[in-house]
Amino acid sequence: MAQFMDHGMKDITADQLMQAHQADLAVEREEGVRFEKAWADPSSGTVYCLSAAPSAEAVQRIHARAGHRADEVHPVPLAT
Template sequence: MTRFMDVHHGMQGITAEQLQQGRQAALAVEREVGAHFEHAWADPESGTVYCLTEAASTEVVQQLHERSGGNVPDEIHSVPLSV
């Protein structure tokens, strides 16, 4: 599986509680879609949210977000290398 960083825009004012709720929703369905949600970061001022997920494809990442509440990403980037 590959890691993917997805980006959501337009989420100005997101709170830590809302970010945590989104994470919990993703964890609840990750097995159903065959993904592993790893981490999320947010900048409430710019409204940008980043999610790191391990999955087989961008389509699986998209499915994970659709099934966990509908906050689909604006961008999905493969990040196969890390240090």
């Protein structure tokens, strides 16, 4: 399965990050997505998520259903 990195949401707190991530996890299987990790930059509040998924569109559909569409979803073609 391919990996994707997405980012979105602004001015988010640690509690909001956890709530958003839990909302993604609650529905991720319905699109064959597995969210592996979520980060937030404390200075900007921007959220970054790493996932394994069949497509970028599947990642975006899960985020949309969870109530927080990603601004961008990028494939991660190479990783170590």
